Amino acid sequence: MRVFEFLSTHRSEFGGLLTQHLFLVAVSTMVAVAVGVPLGILAARRPRLGAPLVWLVNAAQTIPSLAMFGFLLPLPLIGGLGARLAITVLIVYALLPIVRTTVAGIKSVDPALVEAGMALGMTPRQLLRQVQLPLALPSIVAGVRVAAVIGVGTATIAAAVGAGGLGEYIFRGLSMVDPTVILAGAIPAGLLALALDGGLTLAERAVRGALAGRRKAPLRVTIAALGVLGAGIAWVFLGGAPSQATVRVGSKNFTEQIILGELLAQTIEARTPLRVERRLNLGGTFICDRALRSGDIDVYVEYTGTAHTAIFKQAVDTDRGRVFQDVKNRYAAEGITLMEPLGFENTFAILVRGEEAKRLNLRTIEDAAPHTPNWQAGFGYEFLQREDGYPGLARKYTLRFRAPPRAMDLSLIYRALADKQVDMIAGDATSGLIEAYDLFMLEDNRRYFPPYDAAAVARAAALAAHPALGAAIGSLAGRISVAEMRRMNHAVDAQRREPADVVREFLAPR
Amino acid sequence: MLRGLNLAVEPGETLALVGRSGAGKSTILKAVNRLLVPDSGEVIVRGQPGASWDPFELRRGIGYVLQEVGLFPHLTVSDNIAVVPRLLGWDESRTDARVDELLRLVDLPAGEYAARRPHELSGGQRQRVGVARALAADPPILLMDEPFGALDPVTRAELHREFRRIQSAVRKTILIVTHDMAEAMALASRVGVLADGVLVALDEPDAIARSEDARVRAMLEPLLEATAALRGNSSANRGTES
Numbered sequence: 001m002r003v004f005e006f007l008s009t010h011r012s013e014f015g016g017l018l019t020q021h022l023f024l025v026a027v028s029t030m031v032a033v034a035v036g037v038p039l040g041i042l043a044a045r046r047p048r049l050g051a052p053l054v055w056l057v058n059a060a061q062t063i064p065s066l067a068m069f070g071f072l073l074p075l076p077l078i079g080g081l082g083a084r085l086a087i088t089v090l091i092v093y094a095l096l097p098i099v100r101t102t103v104a105g106i107k108s109v110d111p112a113l114v115e116a117g118m119a120l121g122m123t124p125r126q127l128l129r130q131v132q133l134p135l136a137l138p139s140i141v142a143g144v145r146v147a148a149v150i151g152v153g154t155a156t157i158a159a160a161v162g163a164g165g166l167g168e169y170i171f172r173g174l175s176m177v178d179p180t181v182i183l184a185g186a187i188p189a190g191l192l193a194l195a196l197d198g199g200l201t202l203a204e205r206a207v208r209g210a211l212a213g214r215r216k217a218p219l220r221v222t223i224a225a226l227g228v229l230g231a232g233i234a235w236v237f238l239g240g241a242p243s244q245a246t247v248r249v250g251s252k253n254f255t256e257q258i259i260l261g262e263l264l265a266q267t268i269e270a271r272t273p274l275r276v277e278r279r280l281n282l283g284g285t286f287i288c289d290r291a292l293r294s295g296d297i298d299v300y301v302e303y304t305g306t307a308h309t310a311i312f313k314q315a316v317d318t319d320r321g322r323v324f325q326d327v328k329n330r331y332a333a334e335g336i337t338l339m340e341p342l343g344f345e346n347t348f349a350i351l352v353r354g355e356e357a358k359r360l361n362l363r364t365i366e367d368a369a370p371h372t373p374n375w376q377a378g379f380g381y382e383f384l385q386r387e388d389g390y391p392g393l394a395r396k397y398t399l400r401f402r403a404p405p406r407a408m409d410l411s412l413i414y415r416a417l418a419d420k421q422v423d424m425i426a427g428d429a430t431s432g433l434i435e436a437y438d439l440f441m442l443e444d445n446r447r448y449f450p451p452y453d454a455a456a457v458a459r460a461a462a463l464a465a466h467p468a469l470g471a472a473i474g475s476l477a478g479r480i481s482v483a484e485m486r487r488m489n490h491a492v493d494a495q496r497r498e499p500a501d502v503v504r505e506f507l508a509p510r
Numbered sequence: 511m512l513r514g515l516n517l518a519v520e521p522g523e524t525l526a527l528v529g530r531s532g533a534g535k536s537t538i539l540k541a542v543n544r545l546l547v548p549d550s551g552e553v554i555v556r557g558q559p560g561a562s563w564d565p566f567e568l569r570r571g572i573g574y575v576l577q578e579v580g581l582f583p584h585l586t587v588s589d590n591i592a593v594v595p596r597l598l599g600w601d602e603s604r605t606d607a608r609v610d611e612l613l614r615l616v617d618l619p620a621g622e623y624a625a626r627r628p629h630e631l632s633g634g635q636r637q638r639v640g641v642a643r644a645l646a647a648d649p650p651i652l653l654m655d656e657p658f659g660a661l662d663p664v665t666r667a668e669l670h671r672e673f674r675r676i677q678s679a680v681r682k683t684i685l686i687v688t689h690d691m692a693e694a695m696a697l698a699s700r701v702g703v704l705a706d707g708v709l710v711a712l713d714e715p716d717a718i719a720r721s722e723d724a725r726v727r728a729m730l731e732p733l734l735e736a737t738a739a740l741r742g743n744s745s746a747n748r749g750t751e752s
Contacts, residue, residue, distance in 0.1 A: 112576070113582060115545070115580070117582075118569070119569060120570070121568075121594060131582060
């Protein structure tokens with residue numbers, strides 16, 4: 001019910017996303033049919049060529065979609081953020097079912113009928129068109145249906161590369177931990193899959209009728225389909241060349257990142273004459289980094305610790321200055337400029353209840369260590385397991401809880417602390433819930449956690465081309481305290497406010 | 511595997527080749543329309559060596575009735591019959607007229623049967639459509655591979671009568687292969703007997719019936735048994751009457 005409410009208030013946005021989604025699936029499925037059926041025919045008639053071909057499309061199918069997006073992103077022509085890349089990936093996934101069912105369909109035609117066709121004087125081509133293809137058609141259409149249904153599912157991931165579609169709602173809902181928004185994307189996607197499946201069944205009947213009868217109808221259908229296809233491809237590949245005075249701002253796909261992306265965008269809009277294109281909500285560190293290197297985005301906010309370990313694969317280092325300098329140098333070597341930190345850090349936060357901290361006069365983790373024998377702790381699964389999570393922390397500060405820490409889901413952990421089910425948790429330093437539940441973050445005074453200072457990373461070429469850009473981004477240096485970041489996260493996550501509005505208020509002169 | 515085969519089918523005659531399964535009967539038919547190419551030797555069709563024909567041209571000029579019929583399940587009866595005329599590029603009105611004519615010839619009224627699919631027909635009806643399809647482009651030559659093999663005896667006898675009626679109307683050069691000597695006797699003006707890839711006898715039906723060759727007798731055996739049984743029955747009947 002709430003999903004329906006959400007959809008009716010977001011009607012025009014929903015219509016746009018649904019159209020994008022349908023477009024992605026339709027174009028990719030049509031291209032996959034145009035490529036896959038001939039490949040299948042070739043594979044069925046020349047097994048020696050066919051076997052490796054089928055193996056190849058098989059292998060492509062096993063690549064995880066997000067990884068495929070990352071690998072293809074920097075390639076010319078098919079790469080780049082947006083519909084083009086999404087369609088390319090969707091085509092790759094759609095090929096397997098189509099090629100396979102085409103091969104299977106043609107091979108399953110009764111050899112007696114093939115011989116009959118030959119005995120009547122059909123050339124191999126006529127045999128294919130008049131006997132083998134019509135008889136393989138149900139099998140081929142079944143493959144197209146599978147491909148389209150898989151396509152509807154995979155296309156939700158297209159939101160990770162900024163191609164839009166219903167995945168926008170799913171990613172947005174995931175980052176806001178709001179099931180209503182997730183379902184607003186997932187339910188229509190499911191219905192779309194069912195509708196496509198049904199529609200293709202009807203199409204199968206139409207095509208079969210046309211093939212069985214005289215030969216003009218399929219020709220017309222083919223020409224029409226190719227026309228739609230050509231228009232779609234032209235739209236995707238020729239359209240959207242950005243004008244020069246444009247800066248593209250990216251972000252990862254969680255609330256804080258979207259707020260920071262919006263913050264960069266509004267700041268640049270306010271302080272420069274540049275046009276800003278928002279490429280927010282991209283699918284994670286890997287995609288953002290790839291997009292920055294390929295020039296698909298010009299700037300986004302990264303965290304120094306994440307860049308150090310996840311992007312540059314360096315061993316964990318807890319020295320803030322050293323990490324910053326190391327990351328800055330490594331980026332610089334690749335034509336990317338690490339800007340001054342924004343002022344806050346998104347690190348692990350060891351939290352206790354505010355009143356408890358006041359009562360016991362706690363400021364640091366070290367202060368709290370003597371009290372741990374009276375406490376119960378709660379940690380996320382990953383933090384509990386990882387060597388650089390709880391085990392190392394307990395050694396560093398000699399924490400000894402009265403019972404083994406409880407493993408808890410991260411979305412419930414703040415509430416569990418506020419409700420006194422546990423007495424100490426590891427959370428996220430910028431979570432809006434810290435303020436909302438009046439929790440207290442103990443200082444990591446022995447520097448156990450690596451630094452995660454938020455700082456913009458920008459392409460040096462973009463900074464050189466637009467001198468005002470660097471100044472605009474630089475104006476944000478040190479401007480955001482951890483408390484302010486928490487408040488903005490809280491406004492979006494808990495109060496359901498639009499990131500753009502929250503950022504506008506933040507930037508308004510006080 | 512065929513060896514030392516020397517066979518001439520005269521224009522307008524119906525020649526039947528009889529042999530057990532695996533005797534090489536179908537191979538002969540496929541050699542005629544070049545679905546198979548002989549390792550050595552030559553097939554001459556309409557006075558021209560097989561190798562010099564364009565194979566597709568050749569096949570479109572030879573009607574072919576297949577074992578198990580081989581109708582295309584996705585096509586209607588009339589589209590099945592129209593396959594070869596369309597391959598030959600006939601215009602639609604000529605094709606349609608020809609299909610109607612053939613449906614009349616094989617006694618399947620167009621109004622009732624033209625739009626049906628093969629699975630909506632009985633075995634005998636399918637076989638008639640198979641014959642109509644083979645005759646569609648009016649080829650001078652007809653090849654038939656166990657054409658009535660899959661039918662029940664009563665339907666088969668009916669189709670044999672039908673075949674003789676049609677043959678007297680169209681006068682084709684027909685080569686039939688079958689394992690059933692009775693069928694060969696019923697349809698053909700000359701009968702050949704194949705054993706292990708060798709043609710062991712070739713003559714008119716009564717001469718074949720009188721043959722002393724053991725390999726021919728073997729093929730005649732089921733026929734003689736049936737006749738003997740019929741005779742035995744009739745004499746027994748007479749016995750009770752007197």
